[in-house]
Amino acid sequence: MSVLRSLNVLVVDDHDHMLAIASTILRAAGVRTVHEATDGAAALDILSAKPIDLALIDYNMFPLDGVELTRRVRTGTDGVNMHLPIIMMSGHAEKSRIHAARDAGVTEFLAKPLTxxxxxxxxxxxxxxxxxxxxIDTYCGPCRRRKEAANYDGPLRRAVDADPSFNAA
Structure with a gap:
């Protein structure tokens, strides 16, 4: 995929081995610019200083985990692009973790081991x-609905669905 060459990607993982694996895969796929961070705070520093197009973030880090890092990105208060595509990585892909990541505003979820x-x-x-x-007041991120059912005629799933002033940007 030739578009990969132009991407600036940030990989965030507190395990050096996993950081190296993800970065190596990206470079082998053609990504020329890969930035690395070993914790959420370092990631925020990079995100506020460099133009990043996509981030791969580990779920379980200390002291700032991937879910909290995603929430901070989505608020835009740290001077970062709140619309940044975020792929969350985790060796624990239980439904509760996937939902927590989704509700924080991740774009995609990727279970380890990485390929x-x-x-x-x-x-x-x-x-x-x-x-x-x-x-909206309670959520910021990509729409959590994966598909729209054209023939859906059941009850509305969100209060904002009935609000004509709702704006999905």
Whole structure:
């Protein structure tokens, strides 16, 4: 995928081995600019100083974990792009963790162990099939609805669905 060459990607993982694996996969796939951070605070520093197009963030880090880092990015208060595509990585892919990541505003979720194929598929999904961005009082991030059922005639799932002033940016 030739578009990968132009991406500036940030990889955040507190395990040096996993950081090296993810970065190596990205470079082998053609990504020329890969920035690395070993914790959420260092990631915020990079995000506020450099133009990053996509971030791969580990779920379980200390002291600032991937979910909290995602929430901070989505608020935009740290001087970072709140619309940044974020792929969350985790060796623990229980439903509760996936939901926590989704509710924090991640764009995609990737279970470890990482493979080149799984990383490229998630990046393609983010680039080729972007979801609308939603910013409301209780949530900021990509629309959590994966698909719209054209023939759905059941009850509304969100109060804002009935609000004509709702704006999905």
């Amino acid at each position: 080149a194929k799984s990383i490229i598929e998630r990046i393609k999904s983010v680039i080729l099939n972007p979801r609308p961005f939603v910013k």
